[in-house]
Amino acid sequence: MAGRVEGKVAFITGAARGQGRSHAIRLAEEGADIIAIDLLEEIPGAPYGPATRQDLDETVRAVEALDRRIIASKADVRDYEGLKAVLDAGVAELGRLDIVAANAGISTQMAPSEELDEAIWHDMIDTNLTGVWHTAKAAIPHIKAGGRGGSLVLTSSATGLQAYPNVAHYVSAKHGVVGLMRTLALELAPDMIRVNSLHPTQVDTPMIMNEPTFRLFLPGVEHPTVEDFEPASQAMNALPIPWVEPVDISNALLFLASDEARYVTGVALPIDAGAVVK
Numbered sequence: 001m002a003g004r005v006e007g008k009v010a011f012i013t014g015a016a017r018g019q020g021r022s023h024a025i026r027l028a029e030e031g032a033d034i035i036a037i038d039l040l041e042e043i044p045g046a047p048y049g050p051a052t053r054q055d056l057d058e059t060v061r062a063v064e065a066l067d068r069r070i071i072a073s074k075a076d077v078r079d080y081e082g083l084k085a086v087l088d089a090g091v092a093e094l095g096r097l098d099i100v101a102a103n104a105g106i107s108t109q110m111a112p113s114e115e116l117d118e119a120i121w122h123d124m125i126d127t128n129l130t131g132v133w134h135t136a137k138a139a140i141p142h143i144k145a146g147g148r149g150g151s152l153v154l155t156s157s158a159t160g161l162q163a164y165p166n167v168a169h170y171v172s173a174k175h176g177v178v179g180l181m182r183t184l185a186l187e188l189a190p191d192m193i194r195v196n197s198l199h200p201t202q203v204d205t206p207m208i209m210n211e212p213t214f215r216l217f218l219p220g221v222e223h224p225t226v227e228d229f230e231p232a233s234q235a236m237n238a239l240p241i242p243w244v245e246p247v248d249i250s251n252a253l254l255f256l257a258s259d260e261a262r263y264v265t266g267v268a269l270p271i272d273a274g275a276v277v278k
C-alpha cells in the first residue's frame with residue numbers, strides 16, 4: 001500500500017533528536033525522502049546539552065532502515081546563506097521538495113522580562129522566529145518550482161497561543177510564528193502551497209526533561225525530579241497526562257503534510273492535551 005507521503009521529499013530542521021528525529025522517521029515510514037539539518041552545537045543559556053553528530057547519525061540510520069533516502073548536514077537556521085546552500089544541494093540530489101518541517105528551536109534563560117539578558121533575547125528571536133522564516137524563504141522557491149503545491153508546517157508551541165510568565169522571549173517568538181504562518185498561508189495559496197503551525201504542550205524531549213525546566217514549573221522546590229515534575233506538568237493539561245510523545249506531534253505533521261489535508265491552510269493546530277482551552 002502506498003504511504004501517505006509516498007514519493008515526496010521533506011526538509012526538516014532540528015532533525016538530530018527529539019521531535020525532529022521523530023518527524024524524519026514518521027515521514028519516511030509513509031514514503032518520504034528526507035533532507036535533514038541540525039546545529040550540533042552548544043546553545044548559550046540552554047539548561048540542557050546540545051544535539052551531537054552521533055544523534056544526527058542515529059536519525060540517518062533510522063530513516064535508511066526504512067529504505068528511504070536521507071541527506072543530513074550540519075547547518076544553522078540563523079544563517080540564511082548556509083541553510084540555503086545545504087537545502088539547494090539536498091534538492092539537487094533528491095530531485096524535488098514538497099514538505100517543510102520548520103522544527104528547530106531552543107529554550108534558554110527563564111526569568112522575568114526585566115531580567116532577561118539582551119543577547120539571550122536576540123538569540124531566541126533569531127532562532128525560534130527568524131530561523132523559521134529563513135527555513136521557509138529557502139524552501140519556497142523549490143516547492144514553487146515543482147508546480148505540484150506543497151505543505152509548510154511551522155513548529156510553534158502552546159506558548160504561541162497563550163502567555164506564560166518568565167519566558168517572554170520564547171512566548172514572543174512562538175506567537176510570532178503564528179503571524180508568519182498566517183501571512184505565508186495567504187501569500188502561497190495561489191500556488192497550492194499550504195502553511196500551518198503546530199502547538200505542542202510539554203513534549204518528552206531533552207528540551208524540557210531537565211532540572212532547570214522542572215524548576216520553572218515548581219519554583220519552590222530546590223532540586224525537583226521528574227517525579228515532582230509529572231503532576232505539575234499534568235496540571236497544565238486538560239487531559240490527565242503529564243506530557244505528549246514526539247510521535248504525537250509527528251502524526252499531526254504527517255496529516256498536514258499529506259493530501260488528506262489538501263484544503264487545510266492557515267491553521268494553528270494544538271497538540272496540547274487541552275492545555276490551551278484550560
Ligand SMILES: NC(=O)c1ccc[n+]([C@@H]2O[C@H](COP(=O)([O-])OP(=O)(O)OC[C@H]3O[C@@H](n4cnc5c(N)ncnc54)[C@H](O)[C@@H]3O)[C@@H](O)[C@H]2O)c1
Pocket residue numbers: 013014015016017018019020037038039040041050051075076077078103104105106107127131155156157158199200201202203204205206207208
Ligand atoms: N519539548 C517541548 O516541550 C516543546 C513544547 C512545545 C514546542 N516545542 C518546540 O518543538 C521544537 C522541537 O524541540 P524538541 O522538543 O524536539 O527539543 P530538542 O532540543 O530535543 O530538539 C531541538 C533541535 O533543534 C536543534 N537546533 C537548535 N537551534 C538550532 C539552529 N540554530 N539551527 C539548527 N538546528 C537547531 C537542536 O540542536 C536540537 O537537535 C522546538 O521548536 C521547540 O521550541 C517543544
